[in-house]
Amino acid sequence: MGATRAWISLMALSASTTLIALIGQTGLIVALAILMLAWAKALIILRSYLGLAAAPAWGRGFAIVLGAYMILAMALVAMAGAA
Numbered sequence: 722m723g724a725t726r727a728w729i730s731l732m733a734l735s736a737s738t739t740l741i742a743l744i745g746q747t748g749l750i751v752a753l754a755i756l757m758l759a760w761a762k763a764l765i766i767l768r769s770y771l772g773l774a775a776a777p778a779w780g781r782g783f784a785i786v787l788g789a790y791m792i793l794a795m796a797l798v799a800m801a802g803a804a
Contacts, residue, residue, distance in 0.1 A: 725801035727769035734762050752794055760791045 722730070738758045742753060764784060767773045773780035 722769050724769060728733050730765055731762055734758050751777060752798045753803070756791060756795055756798065760787070763787055
């Protein structure tokens with residue numbers, strides 16, 4: 722993904738996050754949606770701007786760690802929402 726395309730993707734994801742926040746809803750679904758958008762933005766930044774697309778092994782490693790972290794964050798949000 723080129724830098725311009727990555728930037729456009731990041732802007733679209735950021736606009737989506739802002740729209741969700743402006744709607745003013747709260748709850749589990751909204752929190753999980755915002756976390757998923759953050760996850761997507763982090764992957765774009767890692768691959769496009771930090772150059773991990775050129776180093777597939779490192780990219781997979783970072784993606785696995787980031788994925789584990791996001792799954793943990795989503796599980797904590799889900800547990801807090803269930804309480």
